[in-house]
Amino acid sequence: TDGGGKVLRRNAACPICDSYERERMIYTIWKERKIFDSNKKIKMLHIAPEKQFVDKFRDMENVEYYACDINMDMYGVEYQVDVTDISFEDNMFDVIMCSNVIEHVQEDILAMKELYRVLKKDGVAFIDVPVFYDLEKTLENIEGVTTPELQKEVYGWEGHVRKYGRGYKERLESVGFKVEEITVNQIEEKYAGKIGL
Numbered sequence: 306t307d308g309g310g311k312v313l314r315r316n317a318a319c320p321i322c323d324s325y326e327r328e329r330m331i332y333t334i335w336k337e338r339k340i341f342d343s344n345k346k347i348k349m350l351h352i353a354p355e356k357q358f359v360d361k362f363r364d365m366e367n368v369e370y371y372a373c374d375i376n377m378d379m380y381g382v383e384y385q386v387d388v389t390d391i392s393f394e395d396n397m398f399d400v401i402m403c404s405n406v407i408e409h410v411q412e413d414i415l416a417m418k419e420l421y422r423v424l425k426k427d428g429v430a431f432i433d434v435p436v437f438y439d440l441e442k443t444l445e446n447i448e449g450v451t452t453p454e455l456q457k458e459v460y461g462w463e464g465h466v467r468k469y470g471r472g473y474k475e476r477l478e479s480v481g482f483k484v485e486e487i488t489v490n491q492i493e494e495k496y497a498g499k500i501g502l
Contacts, residue, residue, distance in 0.1 A: 324357045327404060330492050331431055332358075340400060340429065341365060350423060352388055352403040356380045371398075388416040393423050401430040408434045408465045417480045432477065435461060440470030 317325055324332070335341060347368050351358070354372040359381030362370045371393070373386035386392055388403065389412050401424055410416045417432070424430050445467035450456060453463035460468040474484045 322357055324355075326489075327433065328355055328357050330489060331402070331404060331433070333492055334431070334487060341368060343367070347399045348397060349400040349402070350391075350393070350398040352386065352401070352420075353406045354379065354381050354402075355404065358402075389419060391419040391423050395422055396425050397423050399425055399428045401428065401432070403430070403432045405434060407432060408460070408462075408467055408469060411466055413467070414476065414480065417477055417482070421481045430482065432482075434469050434473060436469045436471070436473050437461075438471055440468065441472070443470045443472055443476075444468040 319325075319329070341347065344367060348371070349362060349368050350371050350373065351362065353374050359372055362368050362372075363381075371384055372381045373384040374382045375385060375387050376382070377385050384392075388406060388410060401420055403420060407413050407416055420430060420432060444460065447459060450459045456465050457463045460466065474486055477484050
């Protein structure tokens, strides 16, 4: 629901683990790529941690887990971190997860630079946002779009400060990331609806 009882997508939440489509997509990619399957110790930075993942990562013996957010009241958060000024050293993390965060951040390039700075050179980061492929250019900085109602109308959701178009990948690359784009359609086609994206 939207928090007020209005159903946004019927049967979107898994009845077993309460995960939603984006969590199932990310989890499927992790399993397929065997990101956490080694015996190697992994340092993981998780920005705005999803409740469905917090306990799972904490239970992994090979994962040193850093659950972070600017809001310390979020479930599982142990470190107060502003994604535009990350209070960890350079090249610290093997894995970073930052899902559906950057579209809420005014200085998105600064946030991307910070995520790149704290990621090890051979690390992997999942920095996903809603991307609208029908938009050539990202919609942002539209004067007067400051209320939750207008943000939802113009950018697609309350609290969003932009609506990313096809140039999202280039923004990540501009700060140094080597980007592999994985779309919902690629995953859904491969798993034929099994994970309900």
